[in-house]
Amino acid sequence: MTESTELESYRIEPLPSAAYYIPDFISPHEEKFLLEKITNVPDSRWTTLSHRKLQTYPTQLLKGTVLPTADALPTWLAVPCASRMKELGIWDNSPHLTANHCLVNCYEPGQGIMPHEDGDVYFPMVATVSLQDGIVLDIYRKELGPAGERVLAYRIYQEPRSLLITTENMYTDFLHGIQELKIDKDLSPSTISNWKNLSFETQQRILMQIGQNQQKRREQVVESGEQDMCVGAELPREKDRISLTFRDVKKVRNFAAFLRKS
Numbered sequence: 238m239t240e241s242t243e244l245e246s247y248r249i250e251p252l253p254s255a256a257y258y259i260p261d262f263i264s265p266h267e268e269k270f271l272l273e274k275i276t277n278v279p280d281s282r283w284t285t286l287s288h289r290k291l292q293t294y295p296t297q298l299l300k301g302t303v304l305p306t307a308d309a310l311p312t313w314l315a316v317p318c319a320s321r322m323k324e325l326g327i328w329d330n331s332p333h334l335t336a337n338h339c340l341v342n343c344y345e346p347g348q349g350i351m352p353h354e355d356g357d358v359y360f361p362m363v364a365t366v367s368l369q370d371g372i373v374l375d376i377y378r379k380e381l382g383p384a385g386e387r388v389l390a391y392r393i394y395q396e397p398r399s400l401l402i403t404t405e406n407m408y409t410d411f412l413h414g415i416q417e418l419k420i421d422k423d424l425s426p427s428t429i430s431n432w433k434n435l436s437f438e439t440q441q442r443i444l445m446q447i448g449q450n451q452q453k454r455r456e457q458v459v460e461s462g463e464q465d466m467c468v469g470a471e472l473p474r475e476k477d478r479i480s481l482t483f484r485d486v487k488k489v490r491n492f493a494a495f496l497r498k499s
């Protein structure tokens with residue numbers, strides 16, 4: 238990736254190299270347009286899994302699949318999302334210099350995705366645009382804890398219309414997942430790794446709730462004598478949260494033709 242001061246200003250500092258978070262990466266108008274494109278499709282366009290449903294563009298990656306060309310994303314995904322990412326310089330070292338694949342995931346409140354890694358079919362970079370609702374992405378260590386349990390390392394709050402970029406060690410040395418919850422809990426400046434990167438509105442929403450909870454909790458502590466003052470905010474998942482995960486699939490059949498055209 239080329240040194241881009243603009244990109245650098247979006248770095249999630251508490252994380253090891255490298256992850257970046259951009260609130261309001263797309264406008265509400267662009268979000269509405271994308272949602273129309275994604276939802277106005279025949280049911281058969283969706284692959285329904287037990288805990289989420291998904292669409293793939295330009296095509297599903299079955300074992301051994303090779304993308305037909307490097308520029309096969311439909312125009313509504315290429316512009317503005319993929320083109321704006323390219324301007325940030327995130328694909329400057331990837332094989333096709335741009336995202337050539339997009340997975341659209343849709344989670345109802347209470348749905349999620351098990352901890353996993355994205356694997357080596359892709360160049361190690363994933364750029365995720367979130368639509369319609371916020372959600373916590375959990376980042377886990379690959380090594381299990383002493384009792385064989387998953388060890389949570391970081392939590393990233395993804396606001397609607399934001400872009401999250403994960404690459405380098407963050408892509409290769411950790412797992413990521415979304416818990417099957419209707420409410421994301423214990424949110425605070427110390428538990429959210431991208432706290433400093435969040436929009437002012439979300440920070441205010443969380444801080445106000447923490448203030449109210451602290452007041453309530455203080456009253457309870459006085460009454461009951463308990464000492465526990467843990468009072469992180471709770472953000473309910475109110476709508477389906479849709480994510481667009483953009484990647485560069487390494488194997489493309491017709492790359493030479495793509496280069497001649499561009």
Ligand SMILES: O=C(O)CCC(=O)C(=O)O
Pocket residue numbers: 340342350355365374413480482
């Ligand atoms: O929805 C998300 O933000 C994560 C999706 C994901 O991890 C994946 O599609 O591999």
Ligand SMILES: [Fe+2]
Pocket residue numbers: 353354355413
């Ligand atoms: Fe993933």
